[in-house]
Amino acid sequence: MAKKKVKTVTKKKSTNPKAKWYVLNIRTGYENAIQKELQQKIEASGLGKEIEEILVPVQKKIVVKKGKQGIVEDKIFPGYILVKTELNELTWEILNSIEGVRGFVRTDKKPRPLPESEVQAIMQYMEVEQPSFKTSFTVGEAVKITEGAFADFIGSVQELDASKGKIKVLISFLGREAPVELDFSQVEKL
Numbered sequence: 001m002a003k004k005k006v007k008t009v010t011k012k013k014s015t016n017p018k019a020k021w022y023v024l025n026i027r028t029g030y031e032n033a034i035q036k037e038l039q040q041k042i043e044a045s046g047l048g049k050e051i052e053e054i055l056v057p058v059q060k061k062i063v064v065k066k067g068k069q070g071i072v073e074d075k076i077f078p079g080y081i082l083v084k085t086e087l088n089e090l091t092w093e094i095l096n097s098i099e100g101v102r103g104f105v106r107t108d109k110k111p112r113p114l115p116e117s118e119v120q121a122i123m124q125y126m127e128v129e130q131p132s133f134k135t136s137f138t139v140g141e142a143v144k145i146t147e148g149a150f151a152d153f154i155g156s157v158q159e160l161d162a163s164k165g166k167i168k169v170l171i172s173f174l175g176r177e178a179p180v181e182l183d184f185s186q187v188e189k190l
Contacts, residue, residue: 003014017053018086020113027100028079031056035081041094050091053084057122062133062165069185076125080105084129087111088097133165141171147186154190155180 026034036053042051058073061105066100085091095121096103104111114138145153165184170177 006100011063016052016086019050019084020087020187021119022111023117024081024083024095024103025105026081030100030102031075031078031081033099037098039061039082040093041098044079045094047091047094049086050088051083051085051094053082055082055084057082057126059126059128067127076122081116082108082119084123105158107176132143133162133184135160135162135165135167137184137187137189138164142190143167144190145169145171145180145182146188150180150182153180 035056037050038054040056042048054116057076059076060071061074062098063072065072083095085095095101102166106112137160139157139160143155145151145155145156150171150173153171153173155169157167158170159168166181167184167187168179168181170179172178
């Protein structure tokens with residue numbers, strides 16, 4: 001029996017007591033590319049002890065497209081990445097020299113590190129076992145039922161429950177309007 005590969009977030013043991021977590025504001029949609037480029041620059045410059053970790057916070061979401069379910073990693077903070085670094089002139093220059101990096105999130109003139117409790121909360125949120133559903137449906141939108149007893153019926157979205165992956169659709173049945181609860185995978189947009 002083959003084992004499933006499970007991606008987990010593990011906290012690296014910090015080798016640098018001066019390293020703190022900071023937030024970098026970056027070009028939205030380029031989080032993974034910037035993370036990869038930063039890792040390459042760190043390796044090339046030998047700054048692995050000063051810049052310890054680069055994190056793109058993601059959570060698994062179930063996406064339903066054209067009646068099929070799939071799991072994707074959804075970015076928790078689009079346009080931001082977390083960097084554990086000892087902030088000095090050299091690391092500041094490396095981190096800000098990447099195209100697409102807009103700079104550190106600041107509260108004063110200098111960037112302020114994230115409290116460790118916030119970093120732990122983000123990491124725990126990333127490790128949530130049960131994927132939640134991501135939907136593109138909106139209340140009032142017209143949809144077509146594709147599966148089940150009411151297949152090929154057309155109705156309007158009355159309610160959404162993204163945590164359970166359920167949708168309530170109002171259909172016309174025997175001359176009356178009736179609500180039908182379905183899975184996201186059983187309906188599609190018109």
